[in-house]
Amino acid sequence: MRLQGKVAVITGSAGGIGKSIAETFASEGANIVISDINAEAALKTAEEIKTKYNVETMSAVCDVAKLEECETLIKAALDKFSKIDILTNNAGITKDNLVLTMTEAQWDAVIAVNLKGVFNCIKAVSKSMLKARQGRIINIASVAGQMGNAGQINYSATKGGVIAMTKTCAREFASRNILVNAIAPGFIRTAMTDKLTEEKKKVISSTIPLARLGEVSDIAKAALFFASDDSSYITGHVLAVNGGMYM
Numbered sequence: 001m002r003l004q005g006k007v008a009v010i011t012g013s014a015g016g017i018g019k020s021i022a023e024t025f026a027s028e029g030a031n032i033v034i035s036d037i038n039a040e041a042a043l044k045t046a047e048e049i050k051t052k053y054n055v056e057t058m059s060a061v062c063d064v065a066k067l068e069e070c071e072t073l074i075k076a077a078l079d080k081f082s083k084i085d086i087l088t089n090n091a092g093i094t095k096d097n098l099v100l101t102m103t104e105a106q107w108d109a110v111i112a113v114n115l116k117g118v119f120n121c122i123k124a125v126s127k128s129m130l131k132a133r134q135g136r137i138i139n140i141a142s143v144a145g146q147m148g149n150a151g152q153i154n155y156s157a158t159k160g161g162v163i164a165m166t167k168t169c170a171r172e173f174a175s176r177n178i179l180v181n182a183i184a185p186g187f188i189r190t191a192m193t194d195k196l197t198e199e200k201k202k203v204i205s206s207t208i209p210l211a212r213l214g215e216v217s218d219i220a221k222a223a224l225f226f227a228s229d230d231s232s233y234i235t236g237h238v239l240a241v242n243g244g245m246y247m
């Protein structure tokens, strides 16, 4: 059990990659805080994981775009578990459009969740982690933040920003043994990519050396590495989990 007794908060974890990370951490003995914008789905996932893995869980509704809600989330987690060892910033959205036709609302919405949301949660958790002189922060970025992606000026900007924030926080928190790393997934099969047409998925697969989309468990295994002692001398790293799409 690599995370026995640890406490992990995972944002946007009612489903998709976040849920898979939560399950993987729970399977290694971590107690889990499922937080999501969808209260009902978060509660269902928290109950499911508690039963399946025999760990303590709690669910919390939190829109990461709102600092106050992130502070409430962290306070609730600390009230229940007295500590937070791992924060995984996973919540993210897309609102794709070409530059010419992207609306201000599409730009603002993605910046608020994907970029400000990561800042909000790191800020909210930082006090308790700095005091504890230990912690792990894992940010879910994207290959789009590394190589750009036509039709995703808002999304790619946020994910590039997440990579920059990862490195800044890694430098800022290193003296207190808080390690901050990012995972840059390629195209992973989730609700987010289900929105793509079959034609688009075929085109994407043709650009991936492994010639297929990834699975949520591929990302969860990378997150487990960053959460565990196996990565105790690694900080500020961006791990590409993308089937070779971008090297």
Ligand code: NAP
Binding pocket: 011, 012, 013, 014, 015, 016, 017, 018, 035, 036, 037, 038, 062, 063, 064, 065, 089, 090, 091, 092, 093, 113, 140, 141, 142, 143, 184, 185, 186, 187, 188, 189, 190, 191, 192, 193
């Ligand atoms: P997903 O299936 O859509 O899951 C995202 C979760 O975040 C959903 O449960 C969603 O709730 C929740 N959420 C949305 N807005 C939120 C907010 N403001 N506050 C809190 N939670 C919110 O997406 P995913 O594919 O698992 O993506 C997870 C992360 O991986 C994201 O950061 C994404 O950018 C990144 N990523 C994904 C891929 C991919 O190919 N799937 C590739 C690269 C990076 P609702 O369902 O109720 O909206």
